[in-house]
Amino acid sequence: MKLPLHVIEGREGLAGLLELLGASEGQIRFVGGAVRDGMLGHQVADIDCATLLMPDAVMERLQRAGVKVVPTGIEHGTVTAVLPWGPVEVTTLRRDVSTDGRRATIAYSNNWHEDASRRDFTINALYADPLTLEITDFFGGLEDLAAHRVRFIGDPLTRIAEDHLRILRFFRFYARFAYGAPDADALAACIARANDLMALSRERIAMELLALLRLPDPGATVELMENIGIFRPVLPEILADGVARLRDVIALEAACGIVPDAVRRLTALLPPDPGLAEQVAQRLKLSNAQRKQMMLAAGWGEAFPQDPRALGWTYGAESAIDRYLLSGDVGADAAIALLASWSRPVFVLTGKDIIARGVRPGPDVARLLQAVERQWVAEGFPTRDRLDRIADMLVTGR
Template sequence: MTTILPDAPWQHRQGLAELMSALGAAEGAVRFVGGAVRDTLLGLPVSDIDCATVLQPDEVVKRIRAAGFKAVPTGMAHGTVTAVLPDATVEVTTLRRDVSTDGRRATVAFTDDWREDAARRDFTINALSASPTDRTVMDYFGGIDDLAGGRIRFIGDPLTRIAEDHLRILRFFRFHARFGKGDPDAAGLDACAARANDLMALSRERIADELLKLLALPDPAPTVALMHDRGIFLPVLPEIAAAGVSRLARLIGRERIADMGPDSARRLAALLPRDAAIAFQVASRLRLSNAIRTRLELLAAPPEPGTAPIPLAYRHPGAAVDLFLLSDADEVELRAVVATLAGWQRPRFPLKGGHLVELGLRPGPQVAGALQAIEREWLSAGFPDDDWVERAAKAAVDQALRERQ
């Protein structure tokens, strides 16, 4: 039975029809491939548009430019050219076959065989393609049935496909967490577990990218638990233990209570031990950004139950709710914290060091120390008005001057 790709907004982006025509859609020389086809069949929104073509990369560049669009040679060695449309970009890749692979990268040769190109993709649901003219879906490996059944299945022998690209181990679990229904494909799962040590050969950036994408899904907790049980994390993230897996599941439930969406860094913090030094080590190993590393270190020390939320929010702007989500506070306290902080705006401390100097303090460490002490008192007093601050400033200066005498 012929499957027709449903009509979707992305198919009507400005310039896309003209681009497809220029690339020979009428002659069957180009097709939509990958996630755009898969997600449209599921009724999901599509952001990235990818195409495959029988045309050689140089010819693709020539035709894109002739159609009036900018062509960016983003990966000519691997046959990829990016067409820049008025409100979107489209990646156009020449059909390929693998000549050699080492688990991290592949040497490819170009081909005109659509099935051969589809066969080098990882999972059946990612090997679908569709005609831009009549939207007929081409399915060489049962991807449509697997998509409907929520099965993430390798194309061909799972061990062979993992040997070609070790990242497919992590992708298997991420796609199962996103699209899977029920238990994962047994052959794929066993192959991933058997080859988990292969992950050590990957760059830490690639591992981090996949892990953060997994944790950003609505509810990755069951899949993460399965990964822990099958030893997937051990070679690259041995810090993830059963306690962290339990904290992640608990956090996701608490996120729903707080009406907060998924956050990869917050969820990674839940997975790791409550130790800032370990958070720093993991962030450094995965080469995470400085911002994420700093956040992981902060979230490694959630507050004790009963901690007042406003002072915490003042000291850690933007992180207070995260800290309470990760804390041991019960649901009643969590709801109260969320209600207290909803719409709360951090007040600006009105005192500057220059004013203390005008009152008689010498510039230097003494001014910084007095500022910090006054700000702590101001915070404890519930952010009193400027008159209170002025009196506190004068008292601090008077005290300092007396101590100097």
């Protein structure tokens, strides 16, 4: 079986890179996601390669040919070649010397089967010759792809003991590629070792969780994970009603043409409590922007103004859309449509305009300016003439 030609077509500089790294001598192959996705007919964004060459030799050959190369993961045997169309990761064949569930000590190898044996799932251990495009499949990955099945390579408990993050990766790949019931051995191992997730860094957990939630429709998989206790060690705040809310949010996003957002979907799993959302965001070590988004979105349980634009004015259109999506209230779709096409107007009045109406500089200026703004928003952002009349009325009482 061969890798479809479209995977490599139009990628400027790729053929030259492969020749530099010994394609004609069998020293390099495509591996992993590019092969997997290509065989499924999916769009392939990134190209990864495995090679018999040592990392230093890879860098030396590319630098000598004028190809930009970055030692992105040199301690794990990975360097990145930067081509005109994008990066190509090149990793020397490896075997694990020791593992502790969080990190592995590796040694380089010259054996393709040994390199494949350390990978997580059969569908990720597919290699393709860059010249003939012939697939090398050591563990039945092609059959699993055809069956839309995700299986660990070898004993699932052993693979999870090597890297606990594989529990979450299993469910992410299941949500993305699988149909039907999950592999029974894999599922049993994930349930048995769920507490191992507590040994992982919060950043790694967040990375996998957000990657899962970013998929088009992870609702059924998240529900399965909640039902069997996968989240309990790391996100005990997730409850059954949160999973139901996530599924509603996914459906409403699709109905409204809103791009899926992983942080919004994570917030859906939690109770409507901004303080709790902040705690979860901090525990997962999310970015400041993500933490702020969660806190604002978690206010979806508060009362909504009659005009959705008023909420957009207070919190920003994106946060207001998050709240309407999470609330699922009747009319939320109309409010979302309005906010999606709304441009926030400019409140042009300043403190000088209040002072010009006879108010002495001081706290009263700010108080009156805020009162004018509130009335302007309540009236639906009327024109400057009406804004001036509002200011006159509130300052002079007429």
